[in-house]
Amino acid sequence: MGQFMIRRTLYAVVTLFILSLTIFTVVRLTGDPVTLMAEPGAQEADLARVRAEWGLDQPWPIQYAAFVANVVTGELGQSFNYEMPVSTLYFQRLPNSLELALTATLISFLIGIPAGILSAVRVNSVWDHVGKTIALLGLSIPGFWLGLVMILVFSVWLEWLPTSGQGDWRNLVMPAVALGWYFAASLLRLTRSSMLEVLNSEYIKLARLKGLPAFAVIAVHAFKNALIPVLTLAGINLVVMLNAAVIIEVIFAWPGIGRLLYEGIFQRDFPLVQGVVMEAGIMIVLINLIVDILYAYIDPRIRLTK
Amino acid sequence: MSTSIIQSTKSAARTLSYALNRFRVGRDLPLLPLAILVPFVLIAVFANVIAPYDPIEPIPGAKVFEPPFWAPGGSVRALLGTDYQSRDVLSRLIFGARVSLIVGVTGTIVAGGIGTALGMLAGYIGGWVDQAIMRVTDAWLALPAIVFAIFLATMVGPSMWNIIVILGLVYWTRYARVIRGEVLSLREREFVKLAEIAGASRTRVILRHILPNVMNSTMVLASLTIGVVIIAEASLSFLGVGVPPPQPAWGSMLADGRSMLMVGDWWLTIFPGLGILLVVLATQLFGDWLRIRLDPQQRNL
Numbered sequence: 001m002g003q004f005m006i007r008r009t010l011y012a013v014v015t016l017f018i019l020s021l022t023i024f025t026v027v028r029l030t031g032d033p034v035t036l037m038a039e040p041g042a043q044e045a046d047l048a049r050v051r052a053e054w055g056l057d058q059p060w061p062i063q064y065a066a067f068v069a070n071v072v073t074g075e076l077g078q079s080f081n082y083e084m085p086v087s088t089l090y091f092q093r094l095p096n097s098l099e100l101a102l103t104a105t106l107i108s109f110l111i112g113i114p115a116g117i118l119s120a121v122r123v124n125s126v127w128d129h130v131g132k133t134i135a136l137l138g139l140s141i142p143g144f145w146l147g148l149v150m151i152l153v154f155s156v157w158l159e160w161l162p163t164s165g166q167g168d169w170r171n172l173v174m175p176a177v178a179l180g181w182y183f184a185a186s187l188l189r190l191t192r193s194s195m196l197e198v199l200n201s202e203y204i205k206l207a208r209l210k211g212l213p214a215f216a217v218i219a220v221h222a223f224k225n226a227l228i229p230v231l232t233l234a235g236i237n238l239v240v241m242l243n244a245a246v247i248i249e250v251i252f253a254w255p256g257i258g259r260l261l262y263e264g265i266f267q268r269d270f271p272l273v274q275g276v277v278m279e280a281g282i283m284i285v286l287i288n289l290i291v292d293i294l295y296a297y298i299d300p301r302i303r304l305t306k
Numbered sequence: 307m308s309t310s311i312i313q314s315t316k317s318a319a320r321t322l323s324y325a326l327n328r329f330r331v332g333r334d335l336p337l338l339p340l341a342i343l344v345p346f347v348l349i350a351v352f353a354n355v356i357a358p359y360d361p362i363e364p365i366p367g368a369k370v371f372e373p374p375f376w377a378p379g380g381s382v383r384a385l386l387g388t389d390y391q392s393r394d395v396l397s398r399l400i401f402g403a404r405v406s407l408i409v410g411v412t413g414t415i416v417a418g419g420i421g422t423a424l425g426m427l428a429g430y431i432g433g434w435v436d437q438a439i440m441r442v443t444d445a446w447l448a449l450p451a452i453v454f455a456i457f458l459a460t461m462v463g464p465s466m467w468n469i470i471v472i473l474g475l476v477y478w479t480r481y482a483r484v485i486r487g488e489v490l491s492l493r494e495r496e497f498v499k500l501a502e503i504a505g506a507s508r509t510r511v512i513l514r515h516i517l518p519n520v521m522n523s524t525m526v527l528a529s530l531t532i533g534v535v536i537i538a539e540a541s542l543s544f545l546g547v548g549v550p551p552p553q554p555a556w557g558s559m560l561a562d563g564r565s566m567l568m569v570g571d572w573w574l575t576i577f578p579g580l581g582i583l584l585v586v587l588a589t590q591l592f593g594d595w596l597r598i599r600l601d602p603q604q605r606n607l
Contacts, residue, residue, distance in 0.1 A: 011441075011444070014441055014445075015441065015444045015445045015448055016445075018441055018442055018444075018445035019445040019446075019448060019449070022445065022446065023457070026457065026458060026461050027461055029461075136587065136590055136591070137587070139533065139586070139590055140533065140583055140586040140587035140590055141583055142537045142540060142541070142579070142582055142583075142586075144541065144544060144560075145560065145575075145579035145582065145583070148560065148563075148564065148567060148575050148579065149575065149576070149579065151567055152567055152570070152572055152575060152576075155568075156567060156568060156569075156570050157570070163568065240450050243450055243453060244450035244452050244453050246452065246453065246456060246545065247452075247541055247544060247545060250545065251564070261453070261456065262545065265456065265460045265545070265547065266546075270461075273457060273460060273461075274457075277449065277453060277454075277457045280449060280450065280453055281445075281448050281449050284448045284449070284450070285448050288448070
């Protein structure tokens, strides 16, 4: 177990190293980030001053070392516009994103898990077809368009829900549905295949042979084991939603991390963009590491194979 | 040198005809997806013939925000209404289909090409090449695709061809992982071993023996990636870092329509979204059909 944890942690560190190198290179590959940031018609002397201020006149290896130092100290560099460490801004927005992502996770559970179980228990029935349709539409309807249509229907025509902003639960419903929609489809597919796999296993056959009622077999024996991969996916999805809800947060003026990234783009605040992207990568590498270790803890087969 | 290029071109052509045979084109085609995709491709290709107006010029004499012809205040002059510059929504939708088709198909080809090539190299050569490629794959998969795409698009600047390269760079990692896994087992098979013993070069083994056997997976992944790429392009264009205005793209049309949503000008939001929905739905259904067609083991699932 110890060896497994060390190997996986090393992998995670290598992944983060490559990620930081990628982000660093992309920012500088496409030319001078200062010209991206500068107002049109800025004087060359001003540009040089900004470059010096940001350390962009230094050779690349020194710049990279500074970038890594910023990541390791947890500051992620200074935002150009807010004149604050990017990590401070990120963690200011995190609770808002968490509120949205948790609600979206709840909605994806409410849609995905019952529909997934029903289609697995009654393969090729009407329920299975309903489930397949939901799964297909989840992939085909862009979440942000669903959000726009909901604004049109529920805010403009029916006047039930506020169009945007943060407040009580009514502000939360539409962005959470728009965000949870896609993930509901992926949860549904996973619940279905995971349930099918468990339902075909020997111990379920035994439970049925013992004469347990169908409901007890499905709810107690099958669902509990089928739930493990589903919860894992939900955990990873939650972290992805925290960081990737850019368009949904823009449409609903939700002050989360996605919107922070969007502001960074439009204020040409490259340290902010670079820092938020790096932080998103760190969080996702961490959650994957945690999942790997938990799985290995539960299942010795995983930690013993290479 | 030139003979080896001719050789590999020949083997690529053989691979393609082999793949086409495997589809048994013409037999039990999936009707619903084709009923959407064929018109979509025709509309996109012949956009300049079909579109009633120039998509980037105002209709002479038309007002801004005219509704579709059946709604009160609409006219048959602009069948699906006009936008904030009194441009024809229908013509913009038609030309937007062209953008979605070009970005969807070429973006998928770039992603599939990079991913399949790197996946084959990693799986067949192994060793440090494998390690290097797979560690980059891991790292690039760690970022949510849309965040990575937004980041690249912001740094590179908006243009349709940039978006194609960016989406190719974002989505190749999925191919690399799947293809590498397949090659790991393929390279232990007899026919590969025999080719090696017969003295075939690495390039020849990869192109002649490995590639034809991973083409099925590449095709299935590609059919499922097109829809994802089309939605990603629409998302980037919606945020203003995709296809730059005034070129009509479904994503930027949605962005234009957003401000008029509050006063109920629904046609600016509904039509481009329906376009995306139908095309992506059709590519998903087509991908499902293709997967079952190419992999008989999947038929029972």
